[in-house]
Amino acid sequence: MKDRGTLVSISDQHKMGDAVFGVYRTHEEFVQAALQAKHPIDFACSFPELLVKNIAKVLNDGPKLVNARRKLEVLKVKKLAVQLESEEQKLHQQLNPEMAKLLEGKRLLLWKELMLRTGYDDPTLFDEMLSGFKLVGQAKVSPQFPRGFSSMQQSPEELRRKSLWMRKANLAKCKSSGRKELDKLVWQQTLEECDAGWMHGPYDERQISDMVGSNDWLATRRFPLEQKDKTRLIDDALASGLNSAYGTSNKLTLFDIDTLVAMVLQAARAMQQKSGTITTSVYVSVSALWSQPLQLVGRTLDLQSAYKQDLFSAVENNQTIGLWTASSRAAQSCALITDLAQGAGAGVKGKPIRSRLSDLAHSAGVKFAMDAPAPNAAAPAAMNPLAPDAAQGLLTPQDWQEKTYCARILLRDGSEMEVQATKAGMEQWRNLPKYVAHTAEITRTVIKPYKAEEKTGIRSEFYSGNMHGWDDSLKPELAVACLYARVVLQNAQPRTLTVDDEQTPVLVFSDGAWEPGSPKPAGAGLVIVDPITRTKLACEVAVPGPLVDHWRDMCKSQIIAELELLPVVVFFSEFGQLCRKRRVLVFVDNNAIRDSVAKGTSKSLSVLVLLSELHRLWNELQCLCWISRVPTKSNIGDLPSRQQPEEAARIIGGQTIPPVNPSAKLCNLVCGAVSFVAHMKEYLK
Known part of the structure; x- marks a missing residue:
């Protein structure tokens, strides 16, 4: 076998039931493999290759050529829209009245043609736009996202049989919020949606039953969710049981803040190096026609009322299943929703898939959909590089709400990015x-x-x-x-990434051991490898008796989680200067600790105490830490945790150092000399 860490199947004809096996790497092999690893921020950017190529193309071509090329693309689309005009009208005339009203003004055939031309490989999307997205049943597989099967908790038929009693339970929960102004707002917004054709109503229960010709219909409670700048109406399809009859077939991978960080860093790197490769297959040579120093500005294209632009399928298994909403009033009222409800599981699939297509349709420019910002090279107003009015007007006239160019990008998670800093090869982030x-x-x-x-x-x-x-x-x-x-x-301090940051990570292998009954039941160890400073260390981490006693006094039969996490905290506490403003890869062999460190929290108070200190240290050191799992048999950190640091040092070609003791501050925090609450209050502003 060429690589011990690779899974191997007995047959190359993969099918259900095939046996798959793997061979664990030895300590030496895993360390060598880890030395080849990079921090995910430098390679695991989830934006498509097309976007990387567009970054290079925009920088290579210069403003005039970019502007001319984009205008040409818009003219081509305009011409195509004229050619499809008559067929477009015929298609809209064939739609049922509900669908025709909701899709009025949308150039569906133009959208389909752009889908084909941009290589969008989900032919079912166009059909679903015409027939409506299913609210119940198993969703179709979209090749645009990784497969991720999640079955229905109950069938649509089961849901229908239970609908009468579930409806009564849901209607009983629909009460006033206790605030008249909020109830009034819910009522007014619901009526506005009725006027817009997104729902019909208001009705009472008897009228609904008469309309559908049955008493078997489902009621979904609507409630207001107050956000910082608006109140969003949520149709609680989870509590009503509707989502329990919906199964997914994909795992959605969205363009999140990590994607934006990676994209801007990629652009900054290209702008700084002037010429060279930014990926293995993409070359950049920044045009001299761009004003110097080249800088970025931010802009956002916002999907406005995105869920309201799609209809759901009213027919499931030849029977009507309606989604009904009761408003928060003293006298309950119902309305028949015709669009994808905010809260329905189908909406979670429909919006991202359609947005992914919009990304491709706008592929002439560097931009994101899904409420994500789009950094673009600054240009005079007369040379708007995206020509947004024309392009957006051709596609979905009601969808897009354009934000003005700005020096900062504000994100919905409450963070802010300083875009102009990219001209100096850096990227700055902070919480607002x-x-x-x-x-x-x-x-x-x-x-x-x-x-x-x-x-x-x-x-x-x-x-x-x-x-x-x-x-x-x-x-x-x-x-x-x-x-x-x-x-x-x-x-949380502002974070700064620069193109000059050292990308070679510090490697940390950590382990804890708990063997009751042995002479030394609690153990922990560290192995540290830094190719840049040529640091190669192996050491035990001392576990003071008071720490063990304290954890045992918390009625814990197992303290392995605490022992696995302790050496990680000790590393950043005692070897912090080694990883200040550096990338760090930490390997542990405990999944629970890996997940807790990644999430930054834990249900266990003893683990949370250690996590709080760990994340405080990260904030202070401004390091980029990534934690990953290593199988126990491959974890070289297991050796010093079991009093064998010399063997670990031999394997890495390094040296041992005396056992490292946790600081008195850390021990006091863990043991409660200063309570966790009091400790946290010290840092409150």
Whole structure:
């Protein structure tokens, strides 16, 4: 076998039931493989190759050629739209009245043609746009996303049989929010959606039953979700049971903030090096026609009322299944929804798939859909490189809401990116202070005592996970979690990435051991390899008896999680200067700890205490840490955790150092000399 770490199948004809086996790497082999690894921020960017090529093409061509090329593309699309005009009208005339009203003004055949020309390989999307997306049943597979099967919890037939009693239960939950102005807003927005043709109503229960000719229909409660700048209406298809009869066939991979970070860093690197390869197959040579120093500005194309642009399929298994919404009024009212509801599982599939197509349709320019910002090279207004009015007007006239060019990009997660810093080869991110303050206020108010009449209110019900009443036993845990969230947000420093950052990562292999009954039951170890400073160290991490006693006193029969995490924290505490503003790859052989470190939280208070210190250190060191799993048999960190640091040092060609002791501050934090809550309050602003 050429590579021990590779899975091998007995047959190259892969089919269900085939046996697959693998051989664990030895310690030496895994270390050598890790030395070839990169931090994911430098290679795992999820934006498509087409976008990388567009970055290079825009920089290579210069502003005049880019502008001319894009104008030519827009003219081609305009010409195609004229050619399809008569066929477009015929298609709209053949649509049923509901669909025709919702899709009025949309150039469907033009959209289909662009789908073919851009290589969009999901032929079912156009048919679903015409027939409507299914709200129940198993979704069709889209080749645009990785496969990820999730079966229905119940069949549409089962849901239909239960619909009468489920409807009564859902209608019983539909009550006033306790705030008249909020109830009025829900009612007004619902009526506006009726006027727009997105739903029909209002009706009462009897009228609905008469309309569908049956008493077997489902009611989904509508409730308001207050956001920082607006109130969004949510149709709770999860609580109503609707989503339980919907199965997915794909795992959605969206263009998130990590994608944007990688894209801007890629552009900054190309702008700084002037010429060279930015990937193995893409070459860049920045045109001299771009003004110097070249800088970026940000712009956002926002999908406006995206869910309202698509209809759902009204026929499932030859029977009508309607989605009905009761408004939050003293007298309950219902409306028949005709579009994809905000809260329906089908909407989670429909919007991203259509947005992915919009990305391809706009492939003449460097941009994102899905509410994501688009950094573009700055240009005079007369040379707008995207020609957005023409392109967007041809495609979906109601969908796009263009934001103006700006020096900063504001994201919906409450963060901000300084785009102009890219001219210096750097990328700066920070949390917006007003959003931090807003989130901190939520964490403060969510656990405050509610009056009895407020416990049925929307805020209390939503934040407690739609539980039936407030569970006081959860309050201490919730208080700690909210306090921790406030501290992390308020103390998070702006992050800066530069094209000159050292990309070779520091490698850390960590392990903990718990063997009750042995002379030394608790152990931990570290192996550190840094190719840049040529550091190669193996050492034990001392586990003080008071730490073990403290964890055992918390009624824990197993303390392996704490022992696995302790050496990771000790590394960043005692070897911090080695990884300041560096990329760090940490390998552990415990999945639970890997997940907790990645998420930054844990249900276990003893683990959360260690995590809080770990993330404080990351914030202080401004390092980029990635934690990954190594099989126990391949983890060289296992050797020093079992008192064999010399063997680990021999394998890496390094040296041993005396056991490293956790700092007194860390021990005091863990053992509660300063309580966790008091410790967190020290960092509150």
